Amino acid sequence: MSLRMGRRTPTPAGPTRAAGRDTAGAHALTLDSVTRRYWRGGKDFHALEDVSMEVPQGHFLAVMGRSGSGKTTFLQCAAGLDQPTSGTVWIGDTDLSRLSEAALTRLRRDRIGFVFQSLNLVPSLTVGENTALPLLLRGMNPQDPAVRERSLKVLDAVGLADRADDSPLRLSGGQQQRVAIARALVTDPAVIFADEPTGALDPVTAREVLQLLRQAVDVSGHTVVMVTHDPQAAAWTDEAIFIEAGRIVAREERPGPETVARRLAQLGER
Numbered sequence: 209m210s211l212r213m214g215r216r217t218p219t220p221a222g223p224t225r226a227a228g229r230d231t232a233g234a235h236a237l238t239l240d241s242v243t244r245r246y247w248r249g250g251k252d253f254h255a256l257e258d259v260s261m262e263v264p265q266g267h268f269l270a271v272m273g274r275s276g277s278g279k280t281t282f283l284q285c286a287a288g289l290d291q292p293t294s295g296t297v298w299i300g301d302t303d304l305s306r307l308s309e310a311a312l313t314r315l316r317r318d319r320i321g322f323v324f325q326s327l328n329l330v331p332s333l334t335v336g337e338n339t340a341l342p343l344l345l346r347g348m349n350p351q352d353p354a355v356r357e358r359s360l361k362v363l364d365a366v367g368l369a370d371r372a373d374d375s376p377l378r379l380s381g382g383q384q385q386r387v388a389i390a391r392a393l394v395t396d397p398a399v400i401f402a403d404e405p406t407g408a409l410d411p412v413t414a415r416e417v418l419q420l421l422r423q424a425v426d427v428s429g430h431t432v433v434m435v436t437h438d439p440q441a442a443a444w445t446d447e448a449i450f451i452e453a454g455r456i457v458a459r460e461e462r463p464g465p466e467t468v469a470r471r472l473a474q475l476g477e478r
């Protein structure tokens with residue numbers, strides 16, 4: 209699966225949560241009646257239809273469903289990479305639909321962490337520099353000791369502080385994915401979106417990566433939204449939602465691998 213950049217119509221930057229919602233601040237991510245339509249084959253096609261959900265802070269959510277069900281569309285709309293046709297997405301108290309393109313770019317840079325299946329590390333930079341990249345994009349000076357300190361801290365959290373000066377090319381796939389997680393953590397984001405983060409890894413390495421995401425939730429209180437096909441991966445999360453034809457059709461709290469596999473099989477039968 210790959211993330212696609214969507215086109216947005218800039219609107220004036222403005223404040224935040226709709227009047228009347230009394231849960232401000234309690235949720236890291238809120239979707240309210242989010243619909244994403246495409247014009248396809250001469251008619252409207254709903255890639256996402258009337259999706260509402262709230263993800264509390266410090267929650268680990270798995271987004272599951274068959275191929276083409278709408279998982280990537282969900283992730284892209286939730287992460288501000290694509291604009292819903294209707295409905296609203298909040299990151300914390302910020303209504304994404306009210307942000308200009310520039311403000312949205314800043315929000316993605318400063319308040320959202322991304323971990324993709326493809327590793328997206330820059331081979332010409334060291335592991336430490338790759339980790340610090342979001343800070344440098346924010347305008348921090350690479351020579352600032354605080355940058356080095358912060359990247360070493362998150363690299364330490366993923367067990368790779370001693371590789372800070374290495375090239376990412378000298379790391380295994382699993383180690384590179386750990387660097388990607390460190391990079392996602394470096395800005396202390398409101399939400400980390402992970403798109404099949406273990407899709408390219410063997411089961412043992414996948415387990416290490418899932419353990420780190422779990423730790424980011426349990427130890428540091430981060431919020432993680434992870435798209436996955438894998439029931440074993442979903443079993444590390446607090447909740448799995450199941451998407452079919454653009455709608456959330458089921459949810460499981462504390463999902464076990466067998467329950468998730470059964471749910472997925474049921475989706476296949478519908």
Ligand SMILES: Nc1ncnc2c1ncn2[C@@H]1O[C@H](COP(=O)(O)OP(=O)(O)OP(=O)(O)O)[C@@H](O)[C@H]1O
Nearest residue numbers: 209246248255273274275276277278279280281282
């Ligand atoms: N730009 C687009 N134009 C038209 N249709 C689209 C576009 N992007 C996605 N779709 C359609 O929306 C539906 C949901 O796609 P999406 O990529 O969200 O599914 P997915 O669950 O992530 O699938 P996979 O697991 O195979 O990556 C699919 O039918 C897809 O063809």
